[in-house]
Amino acid sequence: MSYEIIVLDLDGTLTNKDKIITPRTKDALMKMQQMGKRVVLASGRPTKGVRHLADELELGSYGGYVLSYNGGMIIDWSTGETVFSRLLPVESNGKIIGLAEEHQVDILTYEGEDIITETPEDPYAQLESRVNSMEIRRIEGLKDYVNFPVPKYLMLEDGDYLATVEPKVKAALGKNFSVYRSEPYFLEILPRGIDKAQSLERLLEVLGLTREAMIACGDGYNDLSMIQYAGLGVAMENAVLPVRQAADFVTKSNNDDGIAHVIEKFIFS
DSSP: OOOOEEEEOTBTTTBOTTSOOOHHHHHHHHHHHHTTOEEEEEOSSOHHHHHHHHHHTTGGGTTOEEEEGGGTEEEETTTOOEEEEOOOOGGGHHHHHHHHHHTTOEEEEEETTEEEESOTTOHHHHHHHHHHTOEEEEOSSHHHHOOSOOSOEEEEOOHHHHHHHHHHHHHHHOTTEEEEEEETTEEEEEETTOSHHHHHHHHHHHHTOOGGGEEEEEOSGGGHHHHHHSSEEEEOTTSOHHHHHHOSEEOOOTTTTHHHHHHHHHTOO
C-alpha cells in the first residue's frame, strides 16, 4: 500500500518530552513532504498552540493541514482557509459553566487567541497557557460574559477528583456533547461528533483520498478513534494501553524518534 498522508498527534507523539520535534523526525517529515506526501497535525490544542509546529514543518508550502480543537476545526495551512468548523451552541454555555461551579472545578474556554477563565492562577490553566503560548485573561462572571459560541471548554482539577466528575458531567449534558479527559487533569467538552476520526473523514473527502492511504499516529485516549480509522494505525511505545492494543503497529517512543521510525519503515522503504 502506498501511503499518501500521515496524521500526527502532537504531545507525546510528534514532540518529545521537551515539546520539540527532534532533528531526525523533522528530517523524515520534510523528506516525506518533498516526495509529495502530506502531513496533518491533529491536536486537542487550540489552533494557536499548533501554529509554531505547523510552521516549523512548513506545512503551508507542502499542502498540509491542521486539525485543532480535537477536530472541531480543520485549516488548510497553505491558504489559511477553515475547511470545517463546529462550535458549541451558545445556549449550552451557561449549563456547562454551571456544572463546573456545581462540582467545584475550575473551567476555561477561548476567545480569539486568548484563554479566558475566572481563575487564571489555576496551575492547569497556567499549563494550558504555556503549552499553547496563549495569554490568559481573567473574566469576572464567566457565565454572563460568554454569550458567543466557543469551540470547547476545559474543566480543570487533579485527576483523581476529575475522574469522579467526568461521568456526572456526561450524564448531565447528554448525547449532544462529547465529554472525555485528554489528560488526567483536563476534562474536555466539545460538540457531539467531534473527534479526530470524524474530522479526518471530512478531510479525506476534500483531498479525494481513502483512509487506506492514511497513517495515523498517537498516544492518548483522544487518538484512539483515528488510530482505529486509519489504513495504518500507529501507537507510540509510550501510548496508553487501549491505544497500543488498537494499533496495527507500535513504534518507538516520542523520545526515541518514533515518528521517524514509522516514516522510514512505511514510506521510505
